Amino acid sequence: MKMLAQSAPPDATRVLGVTDVDLSIPMLTFLFGQANLDGPIAVVSLCRLHQEFYGLPENENLLRERAVKEVLHELGHTFGLAHCPDPKCAMSLATHIELVDGKEAQYCERCGAQLVERFTSRGGV
Ligand SMILES: [Zn+2]
Ligand SMILES: [Zn+2]
Numbered sequence: 001m002k003m004l005a006q007s008a009p010p011d012a013t014r015v016l017g018v019t020d021v022d023l024s025i026p027m028l029t030f031l032f033g034q035a036n037l038d039g040p041i042a043v044v045s046l047c048r049l050h051q052e053f054y055g056l057p058e059n060e061n062l063l064r065e066r067a068v069k070e071v072l073h074e075l076g077h078t079f080g081l082a083h084c085p086d087p088k089c090a091m092s093l094a095t096h097i098e099l100v101d102g103k104e105a106q107y108c109e110r111c112g113a114q115l116v117e118r119f120t121s122r123g124g125v
Contacts, residue, residue, distance in 0.1 A: 001043055005041050008041070014041075015040055015041050015042070016071060016075065017042070018071075019043060019045050020045070022047040032049065033070045035075070037080065050063055062101075069090055073090050073103075087102050088103060090103055090104065090106055090107050091107060091108070
């Protein structure tokens with residue numbers, strides 16, 4: 001994330017990195033992604049979004065779908081959204097790939113409204 005911050009163009013509002021490297025926190029757990037809350041940098045790892053990671057045949061469409069959900073999730077954090085209790089919402093916390101698959105590639109009404117509010121209160125980003 002430091003590297004991303006340094007390589008970000010000065011006029012960028014958000015920088016999102018996508019990596020195939022596993023994002024794990026030693027002793028703790030792994031992450032599908034990470035973001036600065038209300039900050040400019042987010043990163044998503046595709047590593048555990050691959051079916052192959054679970055010993056299953058690769059599925060490009062599924063990978064893309066999962067990646068979109070995680071990108072929405074991390075970008076949501078950069079715009080100040082917290083985790084959402086609605087398991088279908090892109091902002092719900094997924095600690096397991098099945099939870100990612102249970103999400104929809106969109107925000108729930110509440111999170112969507114919060115995003116709109118952020119954009120309008122700042123006069124756009
Ligand atoms: Zn999150
Ligand atoms: Zn939500």
